[in-house]
Amino acid sequence: MKQHFKMAALSLAVISATNAFAQDSAEPEYKSWFGISGMYYNTDESRPLDLTEGEVYDDGLGATFEYGFRFTQSWAARVEFTKLSVDFRDGGDDSGEMTGVDALYFMPDDAWFVFGGVKRQSVGDSTTLGNIGIGKHWKVGETARLITEIATYHDFGESYNDFSVKVGLAIPFGKSTPSAPKDSDNDGVVDGKDQCPMTPAGVRVDATGCSVDNDNDGVLNSVDQCPNTPAGTKVDATGCALKDADNDGVVDSKDMCPDTPAGVKVDAKGCTVFDEETVEITLRVLFDNESAVVKMPKDPEISEFAEFMKQYPSTTAVIEGHTSAPGSEAYNMDLSKRRAANFKEVMVDMYGIEGSRLETIGYGETQLLDKGKNAEAHRVNRRISVTVKDTVKVAEEK
Template structure:
């Protein structure tokens, strides 16, 4: 019967404390001094020389509230326990507790350790639940239910407390909550889920629904797509080449797609090194370009046309057989022959092409066989230039 009473009382305390929870504004918290009456119920299994019954006491406590949620207290209780048969015994119980207060001080949990000296001394661990009820700014009613456990003898006692607490000391109000961090506290925020970075009015609601920088009150185009450049009325500005610079400010209105532009809408260029190398082989003792329309020769000509500021040196070479004088003349003829192809067939300006013969002085392969002679009968040309190219986005 006693256990059922204790569980019912504990449940009633939790439910009632939740029902009487304060409004959404966080209370101020202070230290307190308290005095309470205590009903103490002993475990029938408690080992004593006489059978203990219920008891009562007067409790004095000092509490220190060091954050909105956490506090600590010391407590002294003058305790009288009754024995079955009518006699009683006086003593005391001293201990400390840590307390955790729920939001808005709806209720609190506590736990600690007590030293009890009634007839004999014992150390108990205790946990419980309680609430400070506001009846005036300077007075609170204290209600608590606690259980005590002796780990050595393995028994449990229970207590119910009712008393008064007197807050004192400098109050420390907690900061009002602002769940969406828009600068409007939750109690006044009519739009509590505003996305980060959105400007809001005094009620916490957006003042620029399409986030284009124009307030709703003057925005004549309130649903502008994200990223659109708008005018003072919130309507999109024209950008014919879609480079991010409106036509009114675009000094280069036909910018190619996909390239970076500056604040005036003109292409931003970067320097880049371009290079092409060509090698053309010749028959033995011949200076005739056998395949002037070869794709590699055509590609070289296109490169020269694309980069019009470039010039080229055409180098003529021969294989080792033959006299040095003969080979020198042959190499110069080969270079000149290739220049003629560039000028006559591909319209490359002759002034951009220089020729030089090296004869047999720069062999690619020094072996004395047919393959070595074949690769050495050649002209070679390399063109390199630093040009400006548009930067890509």
């Protein structure tokens, strides 16, 4: 399985490289090389020996000699001869040789190369192998290169997959005379350093080959319709100042809420940022002895309660009626219910609060505020009480 994985990975590397880079005609840094390398060779773990039944190959070592020729900066070919000795898993070894040819593709600036080819191996039985791999010629001086390669091999007859690692030394020769660097857009900056390779003719450029930006607004002079924008001004794609009608820091072209009130925080779309806040009001109204009449329906506290209900129209309320202790339980229960109902009637008829938002309940004498048996205790216990609470969104301030 690991051998098949290596073959698939190296195949993908070769295909990707040849698709990504078209064949060029540039002169290479050197035209030919001769190399000698040491090789570690690992065989497929299931590859048997025909010579001795029951034994299988393990791994081995070899010495490789190669000669390569570069047609262009990218493309090359080589012939290779390897003297190979492969061990048996249970002891002993077998010697032979491997010869073949490869096509090589060098990445830009000789960063690395991929290769593929055909080999004829004569170790024990002779077999034909297809191989692909990846490598690099490391520059160690003007007259030498360090060779590093890894390759995988596929036996066309038995479907075995081997792999090898190679390290050696190459001597390049036939150096090319370097050509003058190109400047495709004639802006005075050579292609190798030109970050804007399609600059229009006549445009003044900087050291990277890109047109300059005199007012430092991020828009190049060649497209800047407002070339003298003051420093720090936000600009659009044409280099002109962006408008922000409501002064919320979000330009009109991106402002989804163009009339944001002054002094509030906004999000990236220019809309107000809200916090959740809990609002609450509690009201208590006292009644005369044995009476269910709301004596002062226009009392400021009652008016404030009604305004709160109107300000938060999604709220509802439970009006609780209560009595003092004197009297029978049945009588007090009925009186407490009438007190709650009468207060609801005031809210609906006098203040215009929808009846569906108000619920009434009587508790009689079961929830006394003051359990004393004096006149003051009886006075505070004759009451209705109501509490309204809501969670609302409040704009954050800057």
